[in-house]
Amino acid sequence: MDDQNKNLILAVVLSGIVLLGWTIFFPAPETATDPNAPVATVTDGTTPTTAVAPPAATSGSGTATSGLETATQTPDAPRIEIETPRVVGSISLIGGRIDDLALKDYKVEIDGDEIVTLLEPVGSEAPYYATYGWAPGGALTVDDVPGANTLWNVESGETLTPETPVRLSWDNGKGLIFHREISIDAHYLFTVTQSVENTSETTARLFSYGVVARHGTPETSKYFVLHEGLVRLSDKELDEEKYKDIADFDLDPREGGHTSVIPVAENGWTGFTDKYWMTSLVPQPGQSFTSVAKYVESGNIYQVETRMPTVEVAPGSRTETTSYLFAGAKEWETIRQYQDDNGFYRFVDSIDWGWFWYFTKPIFRILHALHGLIGNMGWSIMILTLIIKGVMLPLAYKSYVSMARMKELQPEMEKLKEQAGDDREKLQRGMMELYKTNKVNPASGCLPILLQIPVFFSLYKVIFVTIELRHAPWIGWIRDLSAPDPSSILNLFGLLPYAPPEPGSALAFLSLGILPILLGISMWLQQKLNPAPTDASQAMIMAWMPWVFMFMLGNFASGLVLYWICNNTITFTQQYLIMRSHGHKPDVFGNILRSLRLKKKDA
Helix, strand or coil, X not given: CXXXXXXXXXXXXXXXXXXXXXXXXXXXXXXXXXXXXXXXEECCCCCCCCCCCCCCEECCCCCEECCCCCCCCCCCCCEEEEECCCEEEEEECECCEEEEEEEEEEECCCCCCCEEEEEECCCCCCCEEEEEEEEEECCCCHHHCCCCCCECEEEECCEECCCCCEEEEEXXXXXXEEXXXXXXXXCCEEEEEEEEEECCCCCEEEEEEEEEEEEXXXXXXXXXXXXXXXXXXXXXXXXXXXXXXXXXXXXXXXXXXXXXXXXXCCCEEEEEECCCEEEEEEECCCCCEXXXXXXECCCCEEEEEEECCCEEECCCCEEEEEEEEEEEECCHHHHHHHXXXXXXXXXXXXXXXXXXXXXXXXXXXXXXXXXXXXXXXXXXXXXXXXXXXXXXXXXXXXXXXXXXXXXXXXXHHHHHHHHHCCCHHHHHHXXXXXXXXXXCCHHHHHHHHHHHHHHHHHHHHHHHHCHHHCCCCCCCCCCCCCCCCCCCHHHHHHCCCCCCXXXXXXXXXHCCCHHHHHHHHXXXXXXXXXXXXXXXHHHHHHHXXXXXXXXXXXXXXXXXXXXXXXXXXXXXXXXXXXXXXXXXXXXXXXXXXXXXXXXXXHC
C-alpha cells in the first residue's frame, strides 16, 4: 500500500474518531427552565394555551415539590379489560394506570406461542406503566388531587376497545370533581382526556401530567449502534439518552431524583424506546408543556413526564387537557401515519435511524416499497442491492478501469520490485513514475469503497433496528433475516444429529453458516480481480482478509450477510465486464485452478 493510500485511510479513520469524540464529549446544551413562567387562569371553562408551567408546583406550605406520587403495588385492584385487534391487557382503577399490555402480532420466539408483553404492573418482575394525574399548587395538597394511587370510579365502559372508550371519575370531597376519558385506536395509540370542574367557592391552582415509569434498569442489547433508553423531541431538538446517562443527570432535591427538565413551546414528545418497542407520551400538537426525564435512585426508577401549564380554575368553571400515549411496536408505517394524520411532529424520528439517517431513511423506504410489491424481505434486499449498485456504477466504472490498468502494469511493477531490492524509497519513486507515465491513479479504487461505508452502515441499521425485518423469512432455513444464519458447519449443516452451538458460546464463533461461507468465497473471488500489493506482508494480509471477514460477519444478521454477498457478486460481475471491455481479460478461474495445482505439486 503506497503512502497516498495510507494517508487517505488514516484521514478517514481520524475523521470518524473526531466525529465520535465530538458527539460524546460535546452534546447539545439543554435549555434552562424559567422558574418564573406565567400561570394561565381559567374562568370560563376553556383550556389554557399560555406559557409552560414551572417544573414543580408549590404546595400550601410554599415548598417546591413535583407533586407526583410513586405508584405502589396493588395486587387486588379492580381492572378494566383492553381488547383491540392488535393489543390485549387491562387498566388498573388504582391510579387509572395503563400497566398491562401485550402485542398480539408479535411473538417472543419465532416458533413459540407467547406474545410480547410491553407494559407490566408494579409487583411484577419488570414494572413498566403509564399513569396520569394532577399536581397541586396554591392551597391544594397531594390529598386534594388524583395521583398514581387514587381509586377511580367507573362512569361508563366495561372494556376498552376502539369502539368503546372508558370514562372514570373521582371526587375529592372538597368541591373538585375530576374526570378521565381513555380511548384507543385500532393500533397502539391511547387518547387520554383529563378534566376538573370546580364546584367550591375558592380558586384551585393545579396542573395535569402524564408519566411513563420503568422500575429497575432494563436489560438492553448493549450494541453501540443501537439506542435504547430515553428518546424525546423538544420543539426541534431530538434528545437520546441511555439509561446510564439518565442516572447521571444532575441531582435535583426538589424533584427527588436526577432530573433533566426542558420547556417545550409547541411540539414534542417523550418516552422510552427499546430495540423494537416504544412507550411515549405525546401532548396535543401546538400545546406547550414541560418535558421531564428523571431517575429516582431510592427506587431505581426511570421515568419521563409531560407536565401541562399550571392553571387556576375559578369557582364554577371547568378545564380539560387531552394528550396521547403511544405504546406498541415501532412500525414505520404506523408511526408515520400518526405523524401525518395526528400532527405528531417528527414522530418517525423516534425510530433509531443512526448517524447516516440521510441514507438510512431513503434506503428503508425503498426496501419497504419493494417488500410491499414482492412480499419477501430477502428478495427485496437483493433487488435493493441491485439498485444501489446501479446508482454507484458511474463512480465504480472509473475505479474498475483504473484497476484494469493497474493489473496490466503488474509485470512492470514486479520488475521494479526486483530492481529496487530492499530500497523502499527507490521502489516508491519508480512506482509513482510508472503511475504518472501511464496516467493511473492508485487512489481512485478507494472512492467507491469509501462511499459504500455509510451505505453499508445504513443498511445494517435498517436490518438490525427496524421491526419490519424481525422474524422476516427468506427461503428454506433462513426464517429470520434479523438473526444470524442458523445453519452450522460443525454439524455439516444439519446432516449430523447435533445441535449447533448456542449464540454467545465459545464455539459460536466457529459455527459458520452457509451464508457466511458464501460471503467469504465471494470476497475471495472479487479480490482475484484486483492488483496484488507489491509488499509481501500486505499481500498476505489481503489474502487472509476474506476469511477473516467470513468469521467476523458470521454472527451478523442474515439479511446483512445476504446484502454483502449480493454486493460482492454484482461488483465482481461489473468489474469483470468492465476490465474485459478495456482490453484486459482476467482469467480468474484459470488462475485459481493453476494456483491449486501448484500447491498440490509443492505438497
